[in-house]
Amino acid sequence: MHTQDQAVLQQALTWCQSNQTAWLCTIVETIGASPRPRGSMLVCNAQGHTAGSLSGGCVEEDLVARLGNGEIDTSCPQLLDYGVTAEENERFGLPCGGRLRILVQALVQSDSNWLEQASAAVSERRCLLRTVSIKSGETRVKSVGRYTELSVTQDTLSQCFGPQMRMLLVGAGQLAQSLAELALAMDYQVMVTDPRPEVLAQWPGPEVELIQGMPDDVVLAHAADRFAIVITLTHDPRIDDMALMEALATEAWYVGALGSQRTTDKRLQRLRALDVAEAHIERLHAPVGLPIGSKTPLEIAVAIMAEITGLRRNR
Template identity: 65%
Template sequence: MRTMELDILERSRHWCGEDLSPWLCTIVRAVGSSPRPVGSMLCCLASGEQVGSLSGGCVEEDLLERIQQGKIDRKKPQIVEYGVSPEDNEKLGLPCGGRLFVLVQQLDQTDISWIEKAVAAIQQRHCIERRLNLETGATETAHVEHFTHLMQDTDSLRQCFGPKMRMLLVGAGQLAQSLAELALAMDYEVLVTDTRQATLNQWMGPEVPLLQGMPDDIVRAHAADSFSIVITLTHDPRIDDMALMEALNTDAWYVGALGSERTTEKRLRRLRALELDESAIAKLHAPVGLAIGSKTPLEIAVAIMAELTQLRRGSVSEAP
C-alpha cells in the first residue's frame, strides 16, 4: 500500500530527474500544538504544483509565495519560522501559541541518489537515515536498525525513512471492520485474514487485502518483521492460538489478543501447554487495548488504537 511519504519522495525524484529543481519542505520542530507532526513533508515546484502537507494550506501558500518571490535561499537549506506573533497564527490558521519551524531546501539531480535509497527502504521494509549538512546541502545515507525521531541542530538534520506499520487482523468480523477503518485513518497499512472464506465474503469494511489461509502461514509471510502488528479477534482458539504461536516467535512489534481476563488466563495456559517460551509469552498484549470500559466494536477499536498510539509515542525505538 502506498503512503504519502512515498508519494512525496517519488514525485521529488521525478521532478529532479526532469531538472525541475523542486523544493522539499520539512517540519523540523513544533512548539505547542501543530496541524502536522514533526517530519511532515511537502514537495513543490515554483509553478505551484505540490504534493504533501504541512498545515491546512496557509503555510503551504506562504512558502510558495516566498519561493516565487525569490525569498528562499537556493544554495543551501533554510529554516523558515511560523507563528512568531498572534497575528501570524491567525493568518496561517495555527493554534494559539503554536510555532512551526520548516526546513526548505531546493533539490536537484544530485539528490536523486538519496531519494532512491529512501524509496527502496520504504518498499523493502527497512530503515535508512538521511544525514543532511545544513551548511552545504550535501546528503549522506546510512542503514539503521530502528526508526528514529527527526533530529535537527545548528549544523545538520537526521531524518529516518522506513515502512509504515502493517497491521494484520486475524478474523474478519465486525470488530475487524471498525478497527481497519480507524487504523487506515491513522496511516497504518491493514491486512485482514481468516481461515473461513465465507466470512471473508461477507466483509463490509474498508477496501483492504483479504487473505484466506492458515493464520501461521499468513503471519509468517506478511507480518513477521519489526514494523508489524498482529491482533487476533476470532475468539476461536483453533485460529487465534495458531496465529499467536507464530507471531510471538517473530520480530513483530506488537502482538495482541482480544478477550476477557478469564479468556486470557485460559489462552496463556494453552500457550504454555504448547511449550511456548515464557519470553515469547511475555510479548503478548492481552486483553488487547486500553482498559476504558469499551463494549461495542467501535469502542474496542478505539481502545486498541489508543494503546498502540500510547506505546508508539512512548517508545524510544518508535516505529514510523
C-alpha cells in the same frame, strides 16, 4: 499502498528526474501543539503542485506561494519559523501556542540518486538515514540497522526513513472493519487474514489486502518483523491461538488479542499448555486496547488504536 513519506519521495523523484524546480520542506522542530509531527514532509514545484503535508492548511499555502514567487532564498537550505506570534498562530491555523520550524531544501537533478534510494528503502521495509548539510544542501544517505528520531544541529539535519507500520488483523469481521478504517486514516498498512474463505468473501471493510490461509503461516510471511502489529479478533481459539503462537515468537512490535479478562485467562492457560515460552507470553497485550469501557466495534477500535499510539509515542 504508499505511505505519505513514500508519496512525497516519489513525487520529488519524478520532478527531479524531469529537471523541474522543486523544494523539499521538512518539519525539524515543533513547539507546543502541532498538527503534524517532526519529520513530516511536503514537496512542491514552481507551479504550486504539492505532495505531503506540514499543517494541513495555511502554512503550506503561504510557504508554496513564497517559494513560487521567489521570496525565499533557497541557494542553500533555509530554516523558517511559523507561528512565532499569536497573530501568526491565528493566521496559519496553528493550535494555541503552536510553532513549527521547517527546513526548506531546493532539489536539483542530482538529488534523484538519494531520493530513489530512500523510496526503495521504504518499499522494502529497510531503514535509511538522510543527512543534509544545512550550509551546502549536500544530501547523503546510508542504510542503518534501526530507526532513529529526527535530529537537527546548526549544521546538519539527520532524518531516518523507516518502514510503514504494518497491521495484520486476524479475523475479517465487523471489528476488523472499524479497526482497519482507523488504522488506514493513521497511515498504517493494513492486511486482513482469515482461513475461512466465506468470511473473507463478505469483507465489509475498506480496500485492504485480504489473505486467505492458515494464520500462523500468514503471520510468518507478512508480519514477523519489528515494524509489524498482529491483532487476533475471531473469538475462535483454533484460529487466534495459532496466530498468537507464531506472532509471539517473532520480532513483531505489538501482539494483541481481543477478549474479556476471563477469555484472556483461558487463552494464557492454553498457550502455556502448548509450551509457549513465558517470555513470549509476557509480550501479549490482552485484553487488547485501553480499558475505557468500550462496547461497540468502533469504540473498541478506538481503544486499540489509542493503546498502540501511546506505546509508539512513549517507546
